[in-house]
Amino acid sequence: MIKDSQYDAGLELRRHMFGAAGAEDQVENTTDLNDKMQEVVTRYCFGDIWQREGLDRKTRSLVTLAMLVATGRSHxxxxxxxxxxxxxLTEEEIRELMLHSFLYCGIPAAMDGFRAAEEILAESRETANA
Structure with a gap:
């Protein structure tokens, strides 16, 4: 793996967004099969594209979620x-994104998004109340 300032910036953003499980744990538990993919995700996705000016992180999250709903990527x-x-992102913004998605992606895709949102928002509320 190539580790440089771009890689480090990507790892830091992954840590901010997904915690250690989505950053260090993912990278440290790579295999010979997936190590290059982890490098690509860390360096280019989060160390380059997510770092660009023009869209703030919140907007990038909305856009990313919309594309994931549209392509049916529940995980x-x-x-x-x-x-x-x-x-x-607020609960209201997430709800509106999921509701809006049914117009352009269809009801099944929107329902998958809503199911995921219910699960993750409940998890987020539990963490906030702990």
């Missing part, structure tokens, strides 16, 4: 809901 929706909450 990634859950991950990015956690990241979106860390980036300042």
């Amino acid at each position: 990634e929706i859950r991950i990015h809901l956690r990241g979106g909450i860390a980036n300042g």
Whole structure:
């Protein structure tokens, strides 16, 4: 793996959005099969594209969630809901994004998004109340 300032910035953003489980744990538990993918995600996704000016992190989270709903990526929706909450998304914004998605993605995709949102928002509330 190439570790440089771009990689470090990506790891720091992953840590902010997803905690240690989505940052160090992911990187430290790579295998020969997936180590290059973890490097790509850390360096280019979070160390480059997510760091660009033009869109703030909250907006990037909304855009990312919309694309994940549209493509039916339930596992990634859950991950990015956690990241979106860390980036300042409110429950109302998440609800409106999911509701809006049914117009353009269809009811089944929107319902998958709502199910994921219910789960992650409940988890977030429990953490906040602990």
